[in-house]
Amino acid sequence: MCMASQWRGGPLFVILTLLSLSLAYAETGSPDRRAAGSTESSVEVRHLQEQDGWRVAETVNFRLWHQHSHSLAEAVLRTAERTRATQLRKWFGEIGVRWEPKCRIYLYASGEDYGAATGAPVQWGGGHTDIRTADGRVIGRSIHVYGSQTFVLKGVVPHEVTHAVLAGRLGNGRVPRWADEGMAILAEAPAHIAMHLRFLPRWHADDALYPTRTLVEMRDYPEPHALGVFYAQSVSLVEFLTRQKGAERFAAFVRDGERNGYAAALHKHYGWNFAELDRRWRQHAFYEKNAAEPTSGGG
Numbered sequence: 390m391c392m393a394s395q396w397r398g399g400p401l402f403v404i405l406t407l408l409s410l411s412l413a414y415a416e417t418g419s420p421d422r423r424a425a426g427s428t429e430s431s432v433e434v435r436h437l438q439e440q441d442g443w444r445v446a447e448t449v450n451f452r453l454w455h456q457h458s459h460s461l462a463e464a465v466l467r468t469a470e471r472t473r474a475t476q477l478r479k480w481f482g483e484i485g486v487r488w489e490p491k492c493r494i495y496l497y498a499s500g501e502d503y504g505a506a507t508g509a510p511v512q513w514g515g516g517h518t519d520i521r522t523a524d525g526r527v528i529g530r531s532i533h534v535y536g537s538q539t540f541v542l543k544g545v546v547p548h549e550v551t552h553a554v555l556a557g558r559l560g561n562g563r564v565p566r567w568a569d570e571g572m573a574i575l576a577e578a579p580a581h582i583a584m585h586l587r588f589l590p591r592w593h594a595d596d597a598l599y600p601t602r603t604l605v606e607m608r609d610y611p612e613p614h615a616l617g618v619f620y621a622q623s624v625s626l627v628e629f630l631t632r633q634k635g636a637e638r639f640a641a642f643v644r645d646g647e648r649n650g651y652a653a654a655l656h657k658h659y660g661w662n663f664a665e666l667d668r669r670w671r672q673h674a675f676y677e678k679n680a681a682e683p684t685s686g687g688g
């Protein structure tokens with residue numbers, strides 16, 4: 390697993406996701422039947438005129454540029470709409486207002502095209518979200534994706550759309566990375582979540598994990614060599630805290646943490662100090678039987 394992100398400064402920030410070879414292997418598992426959500430067929434997709442060699446299709450909140458079949462375009466857009474609705478409801482208890490302008494999604498035909506557009510190295514697939522803000526308000530969302538159909542529909546689109554949903558909602562500036570990535574990974578299909586978590590027990594045994602306070606107070610991603618630990622521990626910690634008092638309480642904890650500091654927010658929302666959080670999270674992650682099977686996937 391290798392994911393990275395960059396801060397480009399100014400009003401634009403970027404959430405970049407790269408996919409490793411091993412994560413791509415998760416796609417060979419059995420299909421996730423949850424994708425056939427009951428509301429999916431009710432999402433209306435319009436196919437528009439081609440623009441500059443791109444096929445274009447749209448729904449209420451998304452406009453997709455692609456070079457694929459109509460059926461794949463419809464599946465991508467319906468996954469995006471479903472993820473948006475699910476994640477808004479899950480973390481904020483609301484359906485939200487229509488995105489204007491629509492969130493753009495670019496589905497590239499090849500890794501070369503994706504790399505040329507995003508500057509990201511890519512092997513098997515990847516995703517990348519740009520958020521534009523003005524005066525602290527989100528004024529534009531763009532998602533760039535590339536990969537196999539399964540990876541795109543089960544992993545990268547739910548992940549990146551979740552970043553687009555969270556943008557501007559947790560704190561005054563950029564969503565804290567650990568929460569942003571942990572929440573986005575929880576939107577992926579279970580097999581993909583499991584791939585993120587697979588080395589966590591080894592890192593625990595090697596004493597390579599972060600103290601939880603260090604993780605939640607990090608201002609940006611760690612060095613590339615530590616990204617695997619960062620992603621795995623982030624998703625595990627978000628899942629653990631969400632389990633305690635629900636997703637909306639977790640979102641409130643992050644908002645308060647960004648505003649008043651995480652020690653105060655942790656005490657207010659969970660009644661713990663960081664030593665207690667560390668102890669309880671590790672107990673959950675490494676000594677409880679069902680810890681590796683998150684139940685809160687929103688994909």
Ligand SMILES: [Zn+2]
Nearest residue numbers: 404406570573
């Ligand atoms: Zn991400």
